[in-house]
Amino acid sequence: MADTAIDYAAVFQALPGMVALLTPELVYAEANEEFLRMSGRTREQVVGRYFFDVFPDNPADPAANGMRNLAASLTRVADSGERDAMALQRYDVESVQRPGEWEERYWSPVNAPVFGPDGSVVLLIHKVEEVTELIRARERSPGDRSRVLEAELYTRGRELQEVNERLREAHAHEREVALALQTAMLPAPNPLGHHRAAVRYQPATEALNVCGDWYDLVDLPGGDRIGLAVGDVVGHGLAAACVMGKLRSALSAASLVANGPAQALDALGLYARSVDGAQNTTAVQTRIDWESHTITYSSAGHLPPALLSRDGTVAFLEQATDPPLGARPEHIPRVEAILGFTEGDTLVLYTDGLIERRDEDIDHSLARLADALTRHRGSAPEPLADALLLELLPSGRATDDTALVILRL
Known part of the structure; x- marks a missing residue:
């Protein structure tokens, strides 16, 4: 196996989710099978064509701007060489079978550059999460919405199961394949309105630079609200x-x-x-609402987020913690709690690699985090993130992965 060359074309076609490769001039160079299937196009209808000839804005809807937003993102990535994770976009996609008929779709894109030997951008990775059915579920009754959501997520798991098995066969080349997956899966933080956030991801040095920690930042519907989450796969x-x-x-x-x-x-x-391997995953999800100045949170066995007040006091969000995913034999609704905040406070979400030590009690680990936050009160999210990694991670070989999200409230 060690002498077998990687079939990168096969890996690209097997990647979970919709993925396409574009030239800097926004012409399709390639698209994987899932992209073609979900978009309803054939390879001949996509490859070699200008992006917005394949997916134009709906001319009958003056308010349609999803494709224009996407064009701005792709152009920005091509010019700057920096990855861009877009907020959820509504697109009107014309039916290939019924020209002139447009279907409302909701996609969450991530666009990333591929550099050539001279450092210039030679390709753009365009990765899309199709969430149309989940958005439509909001319009149904609560019972229907829950069933649709469960069915959609279950379907995604079954579709990706074969991909997971095929990728596992490449275990001798884990680093190359998994790094490509993580680059696409972990979004670069977009500006969240006027709110400032910083994210960090640092793998364990003994894990070939790939891991199961993640973070997520998303604009939520219903006003000035965002969602922050971190999780940790075993x-x-x-x-x-x-x-x-x-x-x-x-x-x-x-x-x-x-x-x-x-x-x-x-x-x-x-x-x-x-999902094989998802059992005992820990995660914490938060919803920050600036209109009510509240943080609503729920934890699946994860370490508690920390709220740093402007005066330097630290409160841990630990009033709504349930067991990790899959730890209960039967499904029981999870709990959540609400905590108020003051403008200028700082919310910190993290995974266990930041603070846990094998020879240390967890209370002592949390106390070290609180002390570091207090000493750096007043720091903006970016320098605060750097300071926490510098002070709290072991100076030698890191034995666990670390994900960190910091948001100024």
């Missing part, structure tokens, strides 16, 4: 990276249509039952 390497990608995408989509963090984690727990 294990390292390619298998954990595949599970991480599935769970992050599922929780991100669920948070858009759920009534709160507890319901989003409920849906994720049901979905996780269909």
Whole structure:
């Protein structure tokens, strides 16, 4: 196996989710099978054609701007060489079988550059999460919405199961494949209105630079609200990276249509039952509402987020913690709690690699985190993230993965 060359074309076609490759001039160079299937196009209708000849804006709807927003994102990535994770977009997609008929679709794109030997951008990776059915579920009754959400997440798990098995066969080349997956699965933080956020992801040095930790930031419907989440899949390497990608995408989509963090984690727990390796994953989901100045949160066995007040005091969000995903033999609705905040406070979400030590009690680990936050009160999210990693991670070899999200409230 070690002497067998990787068939990167086959890996690309097997990637979970819709993925296409574009030239800097926004011409399709390639599209994977899932992209063609979900978009209803054949390879001949896509490859070699200008992106917006394949997917134009609906000329009958002056308010349609999804494709224009996407054009701006792709152009920005081509010019800057920086990855761009877009907020959820509504697109009107013309039917190939019935020209002139347009279908409302909801896609969540991530666009990333591929560099050539001279450092210039030679290709653009365009990855899309199709969440149309989940958004439509909001318009149904609560009972129907829950069933549609559960069915959609279960279907995603079954469709990706074969991909997961095929990727596991490449275990001798875990690092190359899993790093490609993680680049696509972990979004770069977009500006969240006027709110400032910082994210960090640092793998364990013993895990070939791939892991099962994740973070997510998403604009939520219904006013000035956003969702923040972190999670931790058991294990390292390619298998954990595949599970991480599935769970992050599922929780991100669920948070858009759920009534709160507890319901989003409920849906994720049901979905996780269909995903090998997802059992005992921990995760915490939060919803920050600037109109009510509240944080609503729910935790599936994860370490508690920390709220740093402007005066330097630290409160841990630990009043709504249930067991990890799949740890209960029967489904029981999860709990959530609400905590108020003051403008200028800082919310910190993290995974266990940041603070836990094998020879240390967890209370002592949390106390070290609180002390570091207090000493750096007043720091903006970016320098605060750097300071926490510098002070709290072991100076030698890191034995566990770390994901960190910091948001100025």
